[in-house]
Amino acid sequence: MQTRSLAAGAPPVSAIGFGAMPLSIQGRPDEAAGIRVLHASLDAGVTLIDTADVYCLDNSDTGHNERLIAKALTTWSGLRDAVLVATKGGLTRPQGRWKSDARPDRLKQACEQSLKALGVDCIDVYQLHAPDSQVPFVDSVGALADLQQQGKIRWVGLSNVSVNDIKKAESIVPIVTVQNHFNPFRREPIADGVVDYCTQRRIGFLAYSPLGGSQLNRTLPDHPVLKPIAERHGASVHTVVLAWILAQGANIIPIPGARTVAHAVDSVHAVELSLAADELKAIDDAKFSSKR
Ligand SMILES: NC(=O)c1ccc[n+]([C@@H]2O[C@H](COP(=O)([O-])OP(=O)(O)OC[C@H]3O[C@@H](n4cnc5c(N)ncnc54)[C@H](OP(=O)(O)O)[C@@H]3O)[C@@H](O)[C@H]2O)c1
Known part of the structure; x- marks a missing residue:
């Protein structure tokens, strides 16, 4: 499996990670099936798993995804220490809604719960899930810096942030990863400079x-530009999209989700797919409608 670097000090990780959210939110598979998906992904060479305390059904179920990952790693026959788990704090799920709460005390409490759910003494990567408009951003990041100093988290990451946010955070604590929404339908990280900034700073962009x-991916197989490219390579359109994302920067690590073994394994094949310059350009120029 090809690897990609995170910021200085953190180990390289598989160029394709696994985003475990679909295994714990609405429509999730049962626990045994979820563990099979995680094992398949790890067996295929994935060494970065992304999770969050709020990948669950609601507040009574917080930590579901982290507990599932802990169980999958304990029962996996591979090398546990080669796998980096990146979790997040800063949101809650009242009645199943997604709500920000990145107050410093609450983040510290959430981190304690994540340590317990993951069954570890130190979390590999702890990401602020999103800035909270009710809390000064520097206070939320300050809580992560404190957690790092206390040895509860090894590296700090951010999610749903701008270049300015990253700069502010870097003045408080080194940042190893930035995780933003990026796919052919949503290209803001290229336009707003976040990918470029992360490249300059050698920060891994997830x-x-x-x-x-879960919805728009279903429109990919009929896409008039992707379909012929996929056919030419004998690959799925999904892997073509992941290969296009990989080609946007050497520090980009896509973290596709899946509820099925077949999809989890297929996505990893994207690392073997090398798209020609004209194919990349065709996808750059193609229209992707976010209407289903
Ligand atoms: N930081 C944040 O705010 C934030 C927000 C959203 C997501 N995330 C992270 O990003 C991860 C991925 O996002 P996502 O799960 O929303 O969307 P996604 O990865 O764009 O799409 C996942 C969907 O694609 C399908 N799929 C995956 N690989 C496929 C393949 N090779 N062929 C056909 N279908 C395939 C899956 O189907 P099946 O389920 O049927 O297998 C699943 O429904 C999440 O798990 C989470 O870790 C972070």
């Missing part, structure tokens, strides 16, 4: 919902 998410 592309979330790289296939368009």
Whole structure:
């Protein structure tokens, strides 16, 4: 499996990660099936798993995804220490809604719960899930810096942030990853300079919902530009999209999600797919409608 670097000090990770959210939110598979998907992904060479305390059904179920990952790693026959788990804090799920709460005390409490759910003494990468408009951003990041100093988290990441946010955070604590929405339908990280800034700073950029998410990904197989490219390579359109994302920067690591073994394994094949310059350009120029 090809690897890609995170910021200085952190180990390289597989060029394709696994986003475990679909295994714990609405429509999730049962636990045994979820563990099979995680094992398949790890067996295929994935060494970065993305999760969050709020990948669950609601507040009574917080930590579901982290507990599932802990169980999958304990029962996996491979090398546990080669796998980096990146979790997040800063949101809650009242009645299943997604709500920000990145107050410093609450983040510290959430981190303790994540440590317990993951069954570890130190979390590999702890990401602020999103800035909270009710809390000064520097206060939220300050809480992550404190957690790092206390040895509860090894590296700090951010999610749903701008270049300015990243700069502010870097003045408080080194940043190893930035995780923003990036797929052919949503190209803001290129336009707003976040990918470029992360490249300059050697920060790993985790592309979330790289296939368009659970709904839009279903429109990919009929796409008039992707379909012939996929046919030419004997690959799925989904891997073509992931290969296009990989080609946007050497520090980009897509983290596709899946509820099925077949999809989890297929996505990893994107690393073997080398798109020609005219194919990349055709996807750059193509229209992707976010209407289903
Ligand atoms: N930081 C944030 O705010 C944030 C927000 C959203 C997501 N994320 C992260 O990003 C990860 C991925 O996002 P996502 O799950 O929303 O969307 P996604 O990865 O764009 O799409 C996942 C969907 O694509 C399907 N799929 C995956 N690989 C496929 C393949 N090779 N062929 C056909 N279908 C395939 C899956 O189907 P099946 O389910 O049927 O297998 C699944 O429904 C999440 O798991 C999470 O870790 C982060």
